[in-house]
Amino acid sequence: MNILEQICADKRVEIEERKKLVSLADLQAQAVESRPDFVEALRATPMGLIAEVKRKSPSAGLIRDPFSPSGIARGYEANGASAVSCLMDHTYFGGGAEDFAEVREAIGLPMLYKEFVVDSWQIAHAKTMGASAVLLIVGALTDGELATFLKEIRGIGLQPLVEVHDKEEMLRAIDVGSDCIGINNRNLKTFVTTLDTTFELAAMAPAGCTLVSESGIKAPEDVVQLKEAGAHAILVGESLLRETDPGVAAAHLLSLI
Numbered sequence: 001m002n003i004l005e006q007i008c009a010d011k012r013v014e015i016e017e018r019k020k021l022v023s024l025a026d027l028q029a030q031a032v033e034s035r036p037d038f039v040e041a042l043r044a045t046p047m048g049l050i051a052e053v054k055r056k057s058p059s060a061g062l063i064r065d066p067f068s069p070s071g072i073a074r075g076y077e078a079n080g081a082s083a084v085s086c087l088m089d090h091t092y093f094g095g096g097a098e099d100f101a102e103v104r105e106a107i108g109l110p111m112l113y114k115e116f117v118v119d120s121w122q123i124a125h126a127k128t129m130g131a132s133a134v135l136l137i138v139g140a141l142t143d144g145e146l147a148t149f150l151k152e153i154r155g156i157g158l159q160p161l162v163e164v165h166d167k168e169e170m171l172r173a174i175d176v177g178s179d180c181i182g183i184n185n186r187n188l189k190t191f192v193t194t195l196d197t198t199f200e201l202a203a204m205a206p207a208g209c210t211l212v213s214e215s216g217i218k219a220p221e222d223v224v225q226l227k228e229a230g231a232h233a234i235l236v237g238e239s240l241l242r243e244t245d246p247g248v249a250a251a252h253l254l255s256l257i
């Protein structure tokens, strides 16, 4: 089993346990305020920045300690981020609902529910948490699951960010009608990370689609190259979180755009 399969297998068990405490119907019955538009925010500047809040990852290990989700997110907001991605997974990324709620309270930017979605429960949960967008990883889903989850996310007024890593996944994302596609430069099976993934796949994105380049983005020059390749936005975590002031690092990353 590769790491993505392992995370998703564990996630299915976790969600079954969580459903025993809060059912899908309970989540769907909760009244929720509408949240700011994620895609509109990404398209409002020459290069949208989705800045990530995560403590650790399987590829990088511990990234930042001590860790203040709200402090980091406020820094991102003050320094030009368009949206914040918050990791929901605790086991592998050290995140969770507490981090998401803390960030939600601290900032007004749209938030991405960055999770390994394998069950409709998570989509309803994203809405109750105040997310604007939900990640769907094509490599972790069947075509049927992808279509169902995409419809459910849109049906409750949220926006799907559909993540791909190769040509076949890009075609699957397009076939199902994705209009916001994230090209992950990291192979989630091997952890090999190269911006060439975006350079190779960007031209496949349909006209009108919002294109996000994800992972391994470190320097202002990377951002210029990704924009030239057709990316409208970038998703960045580790390179910001390893700096003393992640907000200032975010501003620097966008400094050549």
Ligand SMILES: O=C(O)c1ccccc1NCC(=O)[C@H](O)[C@H](O)COP(=O)(O)O
Residues within 6 Å of the ligand: 003, 004, 052, 054, 057, 058, 059, 060, 184, 186, 188, 191, 214, 215, 216, 217, 235, 236, 237, 238, 239
């Ligand atoms: O990053 C990992 O190790 C990882 C492993 C398995 C599944 C997902 C994983 N990462 C998710 C991401 O791709 C990143 O959190 C995101 O794109 C930001 O990447 P980076 O700027 O390189 O932190």
